Amino acid sequence: MLNFTFEILADLTLIRSLEESKDASGETDLISWRKIRAGDAKEFSFLFKKYYAVLYRFAGRFIKDGSTAENIVQNVFVNLWIEKERRNIETNLKAYLYQMVHNQSLNLLKQEQKSIAYEEKTLVYHKTAPSPEENTAEKELQLAVQRAIDKLPERCRQIYLMKRYDQMKYAEIARILNISVNTVKTQMKRALKSLLQELSPFLNC
Amino acid sequence: MKNSHEWDLILKYLENSLSSTEREKLYKWIRSDQQNQKTLQNIQKIWNTPEIELPEPRLELAWQKCIQAAGIETDSVPQDRPLRFPEKNSFILHNNWSKKIWRYAAVILVLILIPFIFSLFTETPPLKELHVLKAQKMEVTLSDGTRINLDAGSTLRYPEIFTAQVRQVYLSGEGYFEVTPNPDQPFIVKTDNALIRVLGTKFNVRSWHKNLDPRVTVAVLEGNVSLRAENQPRASRKVIISAGQISELLPNEAPSLPRPANILKYISWLDREMHFENAPLGEVLDQLERWYDRDIFLPDSALVHNRVTLFIEDKPLTETLQKIAMMNNLTLEEENDKFIFSYRK
Structure with a gap:
């Protein structure tokens, strides 16, 4: 008879759709960047509205604090506007913005890691009020996963967050962090392995 | 697991970018050992865990701060504010008589407009119907970007453009949904006897309404989904199904308590x-x-x-x-x- 214990993987390629083609927005971004450089404030407001929320979440994950993330992203945009004539962006505006936000977050993180405040911040971040509808086991797993991610080596953690929660492609991550695609993949594997190990008591019970 | 090749497959699996030969390889690997199966299940579980969300971004506030700090003149950028009427009334009313005329005209205009305005909010636009023939399957993208995969024999009815306060579609059969998030306009799937309400998520609905299988089964891959029987008093027995869980609804009953399940089994029909x-x-x-x-x-x-x-x-x-x-x-x-x-x- 058939062995029914094995699980089946669905072929999700079908559902995958046209994600790939989204990179075409790189072109429109560059056109709008040219206008911004020429002083088009309206175009700048469009750019801001397009990327503010995603950059905010991206920064927030790194530094685990909403209001700091807001400040970082605002700073990046303000500086971009003020120094627009001096900045040379010829390849990809989106990657450039992520890079700026990433660098600023990292600097901040380094400063904070020197102080004790860092540990406390992690706790504050975890205290987010649970919504009543969510069941507690789910919530517990969520917390455990979050803690396990926080324990990853910094580079590893960044890459996991970017891949999983920012849903970036490997090439995008590589471009933003200025490393090779292979390194990104190696780090992803490392992240998954550590998470598995760290969470195994949680998952197997 | 030591073999780096398997990890490459797993990365692709998480990205949904496996080719069919690669998928075969991964199958084989899973079948070869119980432990492998467990490993993949656990990775899936970790991967599917949603993050703890930050407070919502305050876009408008951030933009105002940015304008100030960057020294951008507010006239030169579009403002997200309601239009203001001109300060001075452009009509000059000469005497009482013409004032009255205007008043009557205004009343009549409002009376004429009432049905029109009312219809804007209440009238449901005509629905399009999509029936998938036997031996076929189909993928459809709705006006809000929501994608639905439909299995053979399924029927979906949906408005060409979502104008109402909720995005509502009707399903008979089996469909896999990837709903575009929009907190202001919830997405509702109606079947013969169930109401499935979501904000933005991925889930599968199986609802054939056959005597032998009268169940509605909802399996959730991402996010949260609420399920309730349509004829039951509002919210009396509504269940929230989270990622990795399923719930079933039988006619004239309340939905079953959500339970963890291997969700991939429920969407394997795609394959x-x-x-x-x-x-x-x-x-x-x-x-x-x-x-x-x-x-x-x-x-x-x-x-x-x-x-x-x-x-x-x-x-x-x-x-x-x-x-x-x-x-x-x-x-x-x-x-x-x-x-x-x-x-x-």
Whole structure:
């Protein structure tokens, strides 16, 4: 008879759709960047509205604090506007913005890691009020996963967050962090392995 | 697991970018060892865990701060504010008489406009209907970007453009949904007896309304989904199904408590594969008829209640039916495109 214990993987390629083609927005971004450089404030407001929320979440994950993330992203945009004539962006505006936000977050993180405040911040971040509808086991797993991610080596953690929660492609991550695609993949594997190990008591019970 | 090759497959699996040969390899690897299966399940569980969300971004506030700090003149950028009427009334009213006229005119105008304004909010736009023929499947993208994969025999009704306060569609059959998030306009799937409400997520709905399978089954891959019976008093028994869980709804009952399940099993139909565990034979044959568009006959209609446990793969129909024949002590014949089971003599 058939062995029914094995699980089946669905072929999700079908559902995958046209994600790939989204990179075409790189072109429109560059056109709008040219206008911004020429002083088009309206175009700048469009750019801001397009990327503010995603950059905010991206920064927030790194530094685990909403209001700091807001400040970082605002700073990046303000500086971009003020120094627009001096900045040379010829390849990809989106990657450039992520890079700026990433660098600023990292600097901040380094400063904070020197102080004790860092540990406390992690706790504050975890205290987010649970919504009543969510069941507690789910919530517990969520917390455990979050803690396990926080324990990853910094580079590893960044890459996991970017891949999983920012849903970036490997090439995008590589471009933003200025490393090779292979390194990104190696780090992803490392992240998954550590998470598995760290969470195994949680998952197997 | 030491082999780095398997990890490459797992990365692709998480990205949904496996080719069919790679998927075969991953299958093989999973089947080769219970531990491997467990590993992949655990990775899936970790991967599917949603993050703890930050407070919502305050876009408008951030933009105002940015304008100030960057020294941008507010005239030069569009403002997200309601339009203001001009300060001075452009009509100059000369005397009482003309004032009255204007007043009447205004009243009449409002009366004329009421039905029109009312219709803006209440009138439901005509629905489009999509029926997937047997042996086919289909992917459809709605006006809000929501994507739905429909299995053979399913019917979906939906408005061409979502204008109402909720995005509502009607499903009979089986569909996999990837709903574009929009907190201001919830997405609702209605079936014969169920209401499924979501904000933005991925989930599968199976609802054939056949005697042998009257269930509505909702399986969630990402996010949260609420399910309730349509004829039940509002919210009396509503369940929230989170990622990795399923809930079932039988006619005239409340939905079952969500329970963790292997969600991939519930969307394997996308790949023309399906698990049946202790299911009525009739349900299995219905599924096969929809997929292969062939008629299948039993020697006795009572046999539809026979229980079968079976894994259907994307293989020639004869192979699957031979298996069923064996399990139920029947013989199988093929005659003019029809498949006929008989009792073994």
